[in-house]
Amino acid sequence: MSAVLDRQPLANQPLQELDEWDDFVATRYKQGKSEEEFRNYAHDANPRVTEFYRQNHRYQTLDFIRQKKAEYCGLTRGQKSIWEMADYLNTLVDDSDPDTDLTQIEHLLQTSEAIRRDGHPRWFVLAGFVHDLGKVLCLYGEPQWAVVGDTFPAGCAYSDQIVFPEFFADNPDSKVPEYQTKYGIYEPNCGLDKVHLSWGHDEYIYTVTRDYLPEPAQYMLRYHSFYAAHRHGAYQHLMNDKDKEMFEWVRKFNPYDLYSKGADRPKLEEIKPYYDDLVAEFFPDKIAW
Numbered sequence: 001m002s003a004v005l006d007r008q009p010l011a012n013q014p015l016q017e018l019d020e021w022d023d024f025v026a027t028r029y030k031q032g033k034s035e036e037e038f039r040n041y042a043h044d045a046n047p048r049v050t051e052f053y054r055q056n057h058r059y060q061t062l063d064f065i066r067q068k069k070a071e072y073c074g075l076t077r078g079q080k081s082i083w084e085m086a087d088y089l090n091t092l093v094d095d096s097d098p099d100t101d102l103t104q105i106e107h108l109l110q111t112s113e114a115i116r117r118d119g120h121p122r123w124f125v126l127a128g129f130v131h132d133l134g135k136v137l138c139l140y141g142e143p144q145w146a147v148v149g150d151t152f153p154a155g156c157a158y159s160d161q162i163v164f165p166e167f168f169a170d171n172p173d174s175k176v177p178e179y180q181t182k183y184g185i186y187e188p189n190c191g192l193d194k195v196h197l198s199w200g201h202d203e204y205i206y207t208v209t210r211d212y213l214p215e216p217a218q219y220m221l222r223y224h225s226f227y228a229a230h231r232h233g234a235y236q237h238l239m240n241d242k243d244k245e246m247f248e249w250v251r252k253f254n255p256y257d258l259y260s261k262g263a264d265r266p267k268l269e270e271i272k273p274y275y276d277d278l279v280a281e282f283f284p285d286k287i288a289w
């Protein structure tokens, strides 16, 4: 169990570790699972995951999201290299069962190595390597429900394609009629860039890296947890043509995130030179976080 998470009041941190959410999503979309089996997700979820979603859906209000963007998206927390951030994120390592649990860097490398094995372009491999660095929000003191979880738009009606939609009844935004129409505060097909998604590690890592990565990679990072859209096709009415085109890349990325966990443990010392070159090709020594 992460030492850092242990120090936080457990009453408000339902997951034993952040990866419990990732594991739940991977189980939900297990390869070959039928649509009917998928619909049992609520039944199959462990109580910690259910409680996590209860909090996530309740507290992610439009006001909260705007507040967090103002707090973090100015990137005023200083300068760090990608490797420094990865080492920092790795302090979230689960040490209760070091034989089976992956470190954060190992998950990143399993994802990126699977992409590399399939012969994808270097920027795609790099997107895999950095995609979860935004989870450092947890180390900044953010509660789990503001770091991980399926993302969803606020300020408009909640899609029933979002997991545990019933928990939105506790979200104060559900009582604001203006936020509960199909388009809410948005214009038809206004483009997702104008839409406020629930706050978490996707938006943060996108913001940190956006100036250095090609557009398809930006989409992969920004929307990789937006399952209602990339898996279930919800919210097309807010997307513009560019979004629809770019979501092909988000869909291409998703299996590497979900299904690379069973792969061999990456041997960092062997592959480090490749990743040093890759990081240096796209990023300066230090970037603003």
Ligand SMILES: [Fe+2]
Binding pocket: 131, 132, 201, 224, 225
């Ligand atoms: Fe993620």
Ligand SMILES: [Fe+2]
Binding pocket: 022, 107, 131, 132, 257
């Ligand atoms: Fe991931």
